[in-house]
Amino acid sequence: xxxxxxxxxxxxxxxxxxxxxxxxxxxxxxxxxxxxxxxxxxxxxxxxxxxxxxxxxxxxxxxxxxxxxxxxxxxxxxxxxxxxxxxxxxxxxxxxxxxxxxxxxxxxxxxxxxxxxxxxxxxxxxxxxxxxxxxxxxxxxxxxxxxxxxxxxxxxxxxxxxxxxxxxxxxxxxxxxxxxxxxxxxxxxxxxxxxxxxxxxxxxxxxxxxxxxxxxxxxxxxxxxxxxxxxxxxxxxxxxxxxxxxxxxxxxxxxxxxxxxxxxxxxxxxxxxxxxxxxxxxxxxxxxxxxxxxxxxxxxxxxxxxxxxxxxxxxxxxxxxxxxx
Numbered sequence: 435x436x437x438x439x440x441x442x443x444x445x446x447x448x449x450x451x452x453x454x455x456x457x458x459x460x461x462x463x464x465x466x467x468x469x470x471x472x473x474x475x476x477x478x479x480x481x482x483x484x485x486x487x488x489x490x491x492x493x494x495x496x497x498x499x500x501x502x503x504x505x506x507x508x509x510x511x512x513x514x515x516x517x518x519x520x521x522x523x524x525x526x527x528x529x530x531x532x533x534x535x536x537x538x539x540x541x542x543x544x545x546x547x548x549x550x551x552x553x554x555x556x557x558x559x560x561x562x563x564x565x566x567x568x569x570x571x572x573x574x575x576x577x578x579x580x581x582x583x584x585x586x587x588x589x590x591x592x593x594x595x596x597x598x599x600x601x602x603x604x605x606x607x608x609x610x611x612x613x614x615x616x617x618x619x620x621x622x623x624x625x626x627x628x629x630x631x632x633x634x635x636x637x638x639x640x641x642x643x644x645x646x647x648x649x650x651x652x653x654x655x656x657x658x659x660x661x662x663x664x665x666x667x668x669x670x671x672x673x674x675x676x677x678x679x680x681x682x683x684x685x686x687x688x689x690x691x692x693x694x695x696x697x698x699x700x701x702x703x704x705x706x707x708x709x710x711x712x713x714x715x716x717x718x719x720x721x722x723x724x725x726x727x728x729x730x731x732x733x734x735x736x737x738x739x740x741x742x743x744x745x746x747x748x749x750x751x752x753x754x755x756x757x758x759x
Contacts, residue, residue, distance in 0.1 A: 462671025668717020
């Protein structure tokens with residue numbers, strides 16, 4: 435039976451799902467809610483979560499030695515290897531189950547690997563691809579804040595054009611990063627035997643349903659979560675959900691899923707708002723807006739967002755009832 439908000443609110447009113455208070459993430463950071471939404475869904479459905487976390491903002495801020503903000507089994511990882519580590523844990527679990535060496539063979543485990551966009555789009559992509567290709571039953575979740583925020587806002591493969599970063603700053607001579615954001619969702623969907631989805635903390639029910647679907651999927655799952663960095667996106671610390679919602683409403687972060695090649699757009703926005711609204715709400719784009727070619731750069735991004743939205747709707751229609759495996 436599908437979960438609902440009241441059920442989850444009642445279950446977790448007085449306890450912390452996975453990550454506790456007392457961590458040292460920035461006030462208003464969206465990343466903890468990404469982990470909480472995923473782990474509370476798993477616990478509500480009777481799973482014991484096992485978590486691996488690659489190096490990034492959330493990993494270093496929640497595990498400052500000798501403290502930890504995690505109350506579930508947790509494995510620290512380097513930037514590049516969380517998918518390999520958690521796939522190994524999942525394999526060990528299956529081996530122990532087969533040999534009858536588990537104390538409670540009926541206990542359900544959910545294996546989660548978390549990474550930021552730096553550890554996923556770039557440094558950890560090979561380990562992630564390998565683990566998904568091998569078919570391990572685990573859920574990989576990227577909290578995407580569009581930069582290496584852990585080390586001071588360097589450009590990553592997820593950084594959009596025109597965004598201010600320390601390694602490709604926006605100024606009179608340069609317009610910042612010129613490449614579009616890497617489409618990690620389509621890269622992972624191309625592995626075919628996988629469940630892939632985008633989520634946003636501004637749409638919690640959609641988020642919960644996709645985690646539940648990932649838990650029930652017979653194979654690997656990849657979830658991409660929009661996760662505004664209030665510090666380096668230069669927004670107030672109470673604006674993460676509002677910015678996430680605007681990303682969905684403009685089509686900048688479309689909510690959809692791909693299950694073995696079958697596309698489904700899970701939130702049909704009747705009329706997309708202009709991407710400019712998303713840009714103008716954030717200080718990281720303020721230097722771009724001062725450039726004489728700002729309209730040209732924003733229009734190019736708008737054309738891409740519109741084309742991708744129309745393509746998703748077309749893929750939904752074209753792949754209906756046609757799983758690739």
